[in-house]
Every structure is written in C-alpha cells, then in structure tokens.
Amino acid sequence: MSTYQDADAWVAMADRTRRSIVERLAHRPMAVGELAADLPVSRPAVSQHLKVLKRAGLVCDRAEGTRRVYQLEPAGLAAMRDELDRFWLRALDGFKELVEDEGDPP
Template sequence: MLSYESSLQALADPTRRTIFELVRSRPRSVAELAANVTVSRPAVSQHLGVLERARLVRHRKRGTRHVYHPDPAGLAPLREYVESLWDDVLTAFAAAGDEDGGNGDARDEE
C-alpha cells in the first residue's frame, strides 16, 4: 500500500480525525483522548493504532501512560499527493471550461 493511501484512509473516519485533531493541538494520553470523544477507551486505542501505522502519530511511554504526539512522516506523502492533484485538476479544468449542465452544441470528439 502506498504511503498516502493509508493516511487518506486513516483520516477519512470522523472519530479518528477528531482524535488526530486533539493530538495535533497538544500531546495527550489515551485516557485524555477517550474523555474527549464519544467512544470507549479501547476504541480510541484501536484508532491510535491505525493512525500510528499510517505514520500520522507516535507515542512515548510515560510510566503507565502512553503519550501520543503527531508525526509528519505520514502527512508529507499525503500533502504531496493532494498538491499534485491540485495542479493537474486546475489544468484539466481550465482546458475543459466551467459549464456543466448545459448541453448546447453536441459535437462528437472521440
């Protein structure tokens, strides 16, 4: 699996995105994260596993607590991918025009 795929799929889930937003603003423990979302603590732990596999977060053991903090390693490929899409789509869009529903002249071009 390409690197930006896992990041894309990880951030697609709303709960997981909320957790990542919390970790992004400030490093937090699992219990602190679970207190700020509607799901249980094991669910948060599973989401953190997905985020960590996607290289979006890392964790550091602080005694019995696992403190999670963001990691740019997984976000960088996603950022590059979106940027490449952005450039190509702008070019393709400018070449095609911006009208959509109108079916004025029907020329066959294939």
C-alpha cells in the same frame, strides 16, 4: 512513505473518530485517556483507532512514565499533503486549459 502506506493513511482518515483524534492531536500531544475524555467512544476504542493511525504513519507515541503519549507524525501528514497538492495542481491545470480553450475563437 510508500504507496501502500499512503493508501492506508487515506483509509485511516476516512473514519470520523480518527479524524477527531488527529484534530485533537494537532493542538498538542495527548495520552489515550485525555483523548477518550472528549470522544463518544471508550478508551479501548481510542487505543484501536490510534493503532490504525500509527500503522498508517500519521501518529507516533512515546512513553511518559506509565502512559503513552501520542502526537502527530509530521512526515506522514506531509506525504498526504503532497498527494493532495499533486491532485490540486492537476485540477488547476485542467481548469486553466479549459479556460484558455474557451478563449480561442471558433
């Protein structure tokens, strides 16, 4: 995933409704109607949120008869996880340095 797409993924996940959609899709693939049934927004709004998530590389879809079924895109989520892991490792390294520096005699 490119840096531009990574930024899009974080922006996409900043929205509460999109996070709810991702959470629901983590359980199983679903069509728009299924997703909209449990959300306080309309089906067209869910479709727009899915469009943003798809553009950010976080979900993909496939045709199943006359409907589209959405599921999480493992590569997009893995890229976000990798970015979080890099941030977390830097934070832990900084904490380790702080603790080791405090242990040095003055």
